[in-house]
Amino acid sequence: TNQKPPRVFERIVLYIDDLDRCPPDRVVEVLQAVHMLLSFRLFVVFVAVDARWVTCALREVYEHQLDKGGNPYAGEALPGMAQSAVSDMATAEDYMEKIFQIPYWVRPIQGDAAGGFMRKLVQSFGIVSGAEESQESQSGLGEAAGAENDGLLPRAPSATDGTAPDGLEAPDGDRQLTPEVESEMTAEEEEVIVAFAKAAKISLTQEDMEALTALAPVVGDSPRRIKRFFNTYLLIQSIASVAVNADSADIDPETRAQMTKLLEGCSLAQQTLALAVSLAMTMQEEKGGWPHVAAIVGINEAQLKNRVVGGKPMSAAMQKVLSAYFAARKPDSIFPEGYKAAFDLFLPIAHRYGFHERV
Numbered sequence: 384t385n386q387k388p389p390r391v392f393e394r395i396v397l398y399i400d401d402l403d404r405c406p407p408d409r410v411v412e413v414l415q416a417v418h419m420l421l422s423f424r425l426f427v428v429f430v431a432v433d434a435r436w437v438t439c440a441l442r443e444v445y446e447h448q449l450d451k452g453g454n455p456y457a458g459e460a461l462p463g464m465a466q467s468a469v470s471d472m473a474t475a476e477d478y479m480e481k482i483f484q485i486p487y488w489v490r491p492i493q494g495d496a497a498g499g500f501m502r503k504l505v506q507s508f509g510i511v512s513g514a515e516e517s518q519e520s521q522s523g524l525g526e527a528a529g530a531e532n533d534g535l536l537p538r539a540p541s542a543t544d545g546t547a548p549d550g551l552e553a554p555d556g557d558r559q560l561t562p563e564v565e566s567e568m569t570a571e572e573e574e575v576i577v578a579f580a581k582a583a584k585i586s587l588t589q590e591d592m593e594a595l596t597a598l599a600p601v602v603g604d605s606p607r608r609i610k611r612f613f614n615t616y617l618l619i620q621s622i623a624s625v626a627v628n629a630d631s632a633d634i635d636p637e638t639r640a641q642m643t644k645l646l647e648g649c650s651l652a653q654q655t656l657a658l659a660v661s662l663a664m665t666m667q668e669e670k671g672g673w674p675h676v677a678a679i680v681g682i683n684e685a686q687l688k689n690r691v692v693g694g695k696p697m698s699a700a701m702q703k704v705l706s707a708y709f710a711a712r713k714p715d716s717i718f719p720e721g722y723k724a725a726f727d728l729f730l731p732i733a734h735r736y737g738f739h740e741r742v
Contacts, residue, residue, distance in 0.1 A: 397428045403436035410440035418482050430483070441475040450474050491604030500606060501599035502592065504613045510587045585617075585624050594655035597711040598663040601703040608666065615736050616662055619729070645728040649721035652713065657725030660708040661733035667700040673734065674701075676726040682709055 397420065402413055414437070420426040442451050450472035479486075492500055595616065602612045626634045627642050646654070664673065678693030682705050690697045692705065715721050 392425065395426050397426060399428065399430045399432075402430060403433040405440075407440035407443045410437055411444045414441075414479075414482055421482070434479075434486075437479065438475040441478050445478070448473065449478065492606060492609065493604055494600050497600040497602075497604075497609060498596040500609055501596050501613065504610065505587055505592050505595060508587055508617075510589065510592060585620050588651065588655075590652045590655045591616075593652070594659040594711065597656070598659040598704070598707050601700075601707050602663050602666045612662060612666060615733075616658060619658060619662070619732055619736070623728070623732070642728060645724045648718060648724035650715055650718050653715060653718060653721035653725045654729070656708065656711055657722060658729040658733065660704060661726065661730045662736065663704045663707070664701065664730075665733050665737040667698075667704065673730075676723060676730060679705065679708070679726055679730075680722045684709070 399413065402410055405413070417428050417430065420428060442449050595613065599609055599612065602608055623642065627639055627646065674693045682692060686692055687702060687706050687709060690702050692701070697705070712722065
């Protein structure tokens with residue numbers, strides 16, 4: 384017979400992720416398993432992990448074997464050989480070096496790279512062109528917010544038909560928002576975001592793009608933080624839009640009227656930038672008080688240079704956020720007090736989306 388011999392695996396490549404979400408004991412168990420697998424030439428193992436987490440886990444599990452930066456036996460009277468052994472204890476890095484042959488640090492996302500990553504997220508969601516925005520403003524959708532307001536309320540027609548997650552089709556079928564760039568988001572994340580847009584009748588515009596890319600470099604240096612910034616931005620836009628547009632028993636008439644009034648007092652560019660700045664401030668995760676709206680709106684170059692806002696010192700993180708706002712904001716003769724109205728609306732909302740309470 385001419386039967387081909389069975390194929391033999393030459394290599395098995397194993398990828399391990401999210402080890403930095405495991406308790407210390409499990410981290411050590413996985414490292415021990417990796418060490419055992421690597422004794423066989425068949426296996427190649429890649430571990431994507433925060434080295435700080437692994438270091439702390441090793442130090443906790445091997446409390447008496449690894450140096451923690453302070454000798455646990457300091458001050459104890461030990462025999463000569465024991466004293467010599469503990470005076471030069473092994474470290475967590477020594478432990479990892481016996482397992483990992485090639486450590487590699489991924490560069491953090493900074494500057495233009497952060498803006499570029501955000502731009503891909505926005506484009507993958509779908510962005511309305513200028514012509515489409517103009518067509519929408521002529522379709523009567525702006526009545527709820529006033530004829531001159533191009534704000535949050537008339538952002539886009541409702542996508543209530545059964546369109547697939549890769550595009551949002553208007554009810555009249557004359558336009559579709561299609562992702563332009565391959566996204567690094569998971570399918571689950573994309574489905575959630577599309578659901579937001581369908582429920583809240585929103586789509587992203589060039590103003591959203593400009594605001595998000597301006598603040599992306601200051602919200603964090605990892606893709607996870609930038610995605611969190613983007614998803615929370617969409618969530619807040621969706622909640623605000625539903626609160627003003629939808630007939631929901633959860634929103635009392637007084638709150639709806641107040642939100643509508645604030646939205647009527649600012650342009651779309653002012654809304655998007657105020658929300659992005661408010662959310663970026665929240666993501667700095669600083670405890671304690673925050674500047675009042677008047678202090679944020681009135682920030683100037685001298686205050687940024689001296690790191691003072693509202694008569695109080697500002698942190699380096701706050702300086703980065705407000706510097707990005709100062710560089711991105713534009714005067715608006717139609718809505719001269721628009722930034723104040725936008726911050727009055729979005730600052731209290733955005734501050735609820737962090738890990739620390741705001742006062």
